[in-house]
Amino acid sequence: MIEIAKKAAELVAPIRENQDIKEEYLRTIKGLGSLVIQNGLAGAILFTIKKGPKEVVEHLDQLIEIKTGVSQLSEKVKNGDIYNQKYLQIQIAALDCIKWLKRYAEILLGGDSA
Amino acid sequence: MEGKVFLMYAETELHAGKGMDIGVLDLPIQRERKTKFPIIQGIKGALRANIDNDKLDKEKIFGSEPGDGEETKPGTVAFSEAKILLFPVRNPERLFIWVTCPLVLIRFLRNFEKKDLIKHVESTQISDSEAVTLDNQSSVWIEDIKLNAKKSDWLLDFAEKLSIQASDIDYIKNKLKKDIVVVNDNIFSQIVETMTNVIPRVRIDREKGIVETGALWYEEYLPQDTIMYFIARETVYSDGNELNLLENALKDRVISIGGKETLGKGLVNLKVVNL
Numbered sequence: 001m002i003e004i005a006k007k008a009a010e011l012v013a014p015i016r017e018n019q020d021i022k023e024e025y026l027r028t029i030k031g032l033g034s035l036v037i038q039n040g041l042a043g044a045i046l047f048t049i050k051k052g053p054k055e056v057v058e059h060l061d062q063l064i065e066i067k068t069g070v071s072q073l074s075e076k077v078k079n080g081d082i083y084n085q086k087y088l089q090i091q092i093a094a095l096d097c098i099k100w101l102k103r104y105a106e107i108l109l110g111g112d113s114a
Numbered sequence: 115m116e117g118k119v120f121l122m123y124a125e126t127e128l129h130a131g132k133g134m135d136i137g138v139l140d141l142p143i144q145r146e147r148k149t150k151f152p153i154i155q156g157i158k159g160a161l162r163a164n165i166d167n168d169k170l171d172k173e174k175i176f177g178s179e180p181g182d183g184e185e186t187k188p189g190t191v192a193f194s195e196a197k198i199l200l201f202p203v204r205n206p207e208r209l210f211i212w213v214t215c216p217l218v219l220i221r222f223l224r225n226f227e228k229k230d231l232i233k234h235v236e237s238t239q240i241s242d243s244e245a246v247t248l249d250n251q252s253s254v255w256i257e258d259i260k261l262n263a264k265k266s267d268w269l270l271d272f273a274e275k276l277s278i279q280a281s282d283i284d285y286i287k288n289k290l291k292k293d294i295v296v297v298n299d300n301i302f303s304q305i306v307e308t309m310t311n312v313i314p315r316v317r318i319d320r321e322k323g324i325v326e327t328g329a330l331w332y333e334e335y336l337p338q339d340t341i342m343y344f345i346a347r348e349t350v351y352s353d354g355n356e357l358n359l360l361e362n363a364l365k366d367r368v369i370s371i372g373g374k375e376t377l378g379k380g381l382v383n384l385k386v387v388n389l
Contacts, residue, residue, distance in 0.1 A: 033137070033139060034138070034139065034314060034332045037138075037139075037308055037309070037312045038311075040257060040258045042258065087259055088259060091308050092308060095137075095138055095307075095308065102138060
């Protein structure tokens with residue numbers, strides 16, 4: 001868990017300097033957990049790939065790899081290559097990763113975006 | 115069994131909140147820490163608030179109101195937290211089905227000393243890719259997840275007995291006889307954690323008529339048709355008849371439990387069950 005938290009902090013920190021995506025990143029990450037629970041992980045990832053910002057999906061991929069060993073999850077989802085039995089397990093892991101990204105985004109990027 | 119088991123059928127979505135959280139949702143529901151199974155604490159207070167004084171001697175059953183300033187009187191009935199029994203999930207073939215797991219069933223059946231049924235549940239091995247079903251279908255969908263189905267007669271026995279008592283509505287009774295599946299404990303924990311209802315809420319700035327900055331939050335709800343239960347037991351202060359009085363006051367009642375009542379949430383239908 002500490003490794004996930006540390007990596008999340010490392011990934012979110014540079015977004016602070018990127019004024020073009022800062023607000024959008026924060027807004028997206030705040031709603032991503034809800035999106036996963038309402039639509040499933042695959043649907044939420046595909047929606048976020050389309051909608052952006054791409055950094056959210058990239059960061060999620062990196063954290064999920066640390067937590068589950070599954071690399072490039074978003075590519076696998078795009079190609080329809082996700083394992084049925086592991087899907088729920090990865091979904092739970094993804095929610096934990098989103099939690100850490102959200103925490104750091106709220107602290108480092110402002111936390112007031114609606 | 116010494117106590118009575120009250121079944122709670124959710125007529126609307128339920129939000130028994132745990133308060134502010136630092137997870138992905140701002141207002142999550144209450145859960146057991148170790149299993150993540152949904153629970154509802156504070157059943158006693160909800161029941162007290164929903165029963166009229168002329169229907170029941172509330173002070174005798176629940177004890178004196180806190181903060182009276184006088185010597186307090188203990189209640190004659192003790193209440194457990196509400197625990198999950200059947201959790202509804204989306205199913206493309208049957209609209210929705212109810213999911214449960216061996217741990218949940220064993221906890222529930224222990225209240226009725228159903229040793230034979232418990233043995234059947236205990237001896238059923240369910241892998242991550244399987245679900246026990248009530249009919250001969252080869253697979254079952256739980257939202258996006260396809261599991262291999264295997265039929266068990268003990269589940270049929272359980273569903274028959276539960277369905278008769280769980281609802282007055284024939285449609286629900288018949289659905290309960292067909293549409294319950296059992297997955298293993300881990301998969302169930304993952305389902306109840308990731309397949310709840312989440313509702314975004316906003317606060318409108320009254321002067322500007324638009325959403326206030328930062329006033330977006332996400333609330334979690336147990337879906338309508340969730341089935342939970344709690345146990346009421348007489349305490350040492352009881353005369354021995356209070357459970358019957360409580361049953362008469364509560365059975366077949368629709369009461370409000372949890373938060374967001376004025377948003378139309380939290381209505382449950384109560385039934386006393388005896389398997």
